[in-house]
Amino acid sequence: MSTYRPEPLCVFVHQDADGPDAAATTERDLHLNLQKADLTSAHAVVPIEEIESWWFLFPAATESYRESWQNVLKRNAHNWDAVSNPKEELKRLTGQRSVRKAYEEADSPRIAIRIADAIVSVSRQVGTSPSFDRFADAVSACCDKATED
Known part of the structure; x- marks a missing residue:
């Protein structure tokens, strides 16, 4: 039986790093901005340098x-x-x-x-690709959360 969910389980927000970013600073900053905007289900997706x-x-x-x-x-x-x-x-x-x-x-x-x-x-x-691995981990975490609910 399907359950109506008024809110999305996950939102993936893409932004290219547009340059080298081994420390994933762009991803961290985007994540912090999403949290500040109270987008708790949002995941930062930041390919290095471009998708x-x-x-x-x-x-x-x-x-x-x-x-x-x-x-x-x-x-x-x-x-x-x-x-x-x-x-x-x-x-x-x-x-x-x-x-x-x-x-x-x-x-x-x-x-x-x-x-x-x-x-x-x-x-x-x-x-x-460490940036792709972080993206895959975010997708897995979202899927895990979806199966728990």
């Missing part, structure tokens, strides 16, 4: 977006949070075969869906 760094964690899912992107992304144990300007790197790599079909920001929502599908099908990430 495109997370797309490198799942190269097969990202490459599946366009045929010309096949086998252009690295598949090594790299810390993707350390990539400087990941959006430009993704554009460069995906544009190797066709500049007109290179990655654009508008591609992100559909790539995110492919990555979510890959995660659900237990596709392992390639490399590491």
Whole structure:
């Protein structure tokens, strides 16, 4: 039986760090601002430097977006949070075969869906990303809370 919930269980608020942030200062500041605004169910989601760094964690899912992107992304144990300007790197790599079909920001929502599908099908990430791990932990905590209620 379904229970009506007038308030969302979790809210995820995204903000790119827009630069190196090994200490997760941007995430901490966003979290504090959410708490000050009394958004207790809100979770700060802060990719380092940009969300495109997370797309490198799942190269097969990202490459599946366009045929010309096949086998252009690295598949090594790299810390993707350390990539400087990941959006430009993704554009460069995906544009190797066709500049007109290179990655654009508008591609992100559909790539995110492919990555979510890959995660659900237990596709392992390639490399590491502490900022993605914090996001995954926040999602797990939200799901745990939802099953307790």
